[in-house]
Amino acid sequence: MGNRINVTRSSLPCFEEYVNEIKDMWDSHWLTNMGVKHSLLCEELKKYLNVENIELLTNGHMALEMTLQAYDFPAGSEVITSPFTFASTTHAIVRNNLKPVFCDINESDYTIDTTKIEALITDKTVAIVPIHVYGNICNVEEIGRIAKKYNLKVIYDAAHAFGEEIDGISVASYGDASCFSFHATKVFNTIEGGAVVFKDVNLGKQIYRLKNFGIRDEETVDGIGANAKMNEFCAAMGICNLRHLDDEITKRKEVFERYQKRLFGVDGIKICGKIPDNFRCNYAYFPMVVDKEKFGKNRDEIKTELEGHGIGARKYFYPITSEFDCYKGVIECQETPVALNISKKVLTLPLYADLTLEEVDTICEIILS
Numbered sequence: 001m002g003n004r005i006n007v008t009r010s011s012l013p014c015f016e017e018y019v020n021e022i023k024d025m026w027d028s029h030w031l032t033n034m035g036v037k038h039s040l041l042c043e044e045l046k047k048y049l050n051v052e053n054i055e056l057l058t059n060g061h062m063a064l065e066m067t068l069q070a071y072d073f074p075a076g077s078e079v080i081t082s083p084f085t086f087a088s089t090t091h092a093i094v095r096n097n098l099k100p101v102f103c104d105i106n107e108s109d110y111t112i113d114t115t116k117i118e119a120l121i122t123d124k125t126v127a128i129v130p131i132h133v134y135g136n137i138c139n140v141e142e143i144g145r146i147a148k149k150y151n152l153k154v155i156y157d158a159a160h161a162f163g164e165e166i167d168g169i170s171v172a173s174y175g176d177a178s179c180f181s182f183h184a185t186k187v188f189n190t191i192e193g194g195a196v197v198f199k200d201v202n203l204g205k206q207i208y209r210l211k212n213f214g215i216r217d218e219e220t221v222d223g224i225g226a227n228a229k230m231n232e233f234c235a236a237m238g239i240c241n242l243r244h245l246d247d248e249i250t251k252r253k254e255v256f257e258r259y260q261k262r263l264f265g266v267d268g269i270k271i272c273g274k275i276p277d278n279f280r281c282n283y284a285y286f287p288m289v290v291d292k293e294k295f296g297k298n299r300d301e302i303k304t305e306l307e308g309h310g311i312g313a314r315k316y317f318y319p320i321t322s323e324f325d326c327y328k329g330v331i332e333c334q335e336t337p338v339a340l341n342i343s344k345k346v347l348t349l350p351l352y353a354d355l356t357l358e359e360v361d362t363i364c365e366i367i368l369s
């Protein structure tokens, strides 16, 4: 692969640190099923996120899927969400026999447009599943107000928002539940993994059961569960990676700010503006939206040009989920013109802790040349 630059590069602790963390597993022979590493990571994450309740899962997708399942909504109930996201969010809804109702996004930060939610609510609506896309935090206050008024659950897809805070308050504390992904490509990883932060302890008990086949006790199985337990090797990776996370985020910040410095104000390129002082950002992604009329080149041309230099940028998120082939003729999809338009113009640039500022400069020069 030589000097290829991918859109992301997984964080790893040093080899010795990980080996040291997993050593005692050779004494206990306890490899999965909620062992000591699983418990320890739960405790560490509660402290890091400053929350009271968390359940760990095999991945972020199962966090979403099992949280929705735990509510046991009637089949065919409607869930308001946005299609400007990774496949997982919409699939989790559909796989629970629920009906996604697509709400458009904001032009400004690509999160759900809260002014358009109420018009989509019917007597079948049971929940809102908004996405903190790119780590941009949804209008949590307004979503909370709407949910309360119509008695809806709010389950955030917080896969991009790990560790973020507004005014010192964790994003995980908004809504009824927040689902995180600890996939290798995310800011914090457990190789594969995920978690749900929730308020209602009974919901947590249900998720705990569902992730372990619905088993209540040795002789009682009263949930149609699956297997979504985080294993000990993954939990151990999380314990190690969490120790270095703040340093990683600091390095990401430098990369992010270099991109901002080089690309801000360029005609036809829209990027994230200044991060407000009261927001602790995790610098997960660097999306840029390209307007061919003004810039002269379109998103696909820039992607191809970067690719020619061994640089992998990604069309996150294209296509929008409501355009997926698997949903054609299967679910009715509302029109979301803003999401559709952004999806055709957006490109996310390489961003990870070890990306050097010189590499960022090279990427920007290729884009601008």
Ligand SMILES: *Cc1c(COP(=O)(O)O)cnc(C)c1O
Residues within 6 Å of the ligand: 059, 060, 061, 062, 085, 086, 088, 089, 131, 157, 159, 160, 180, 181, 182, 183, 192, 193, 194
């Ligand atoms: C990564 C991701 C998920 C799924 O997480 P996995 O851990 O990969 O299963 C869900 N939603 C969004 C927005 C994501 O980016």
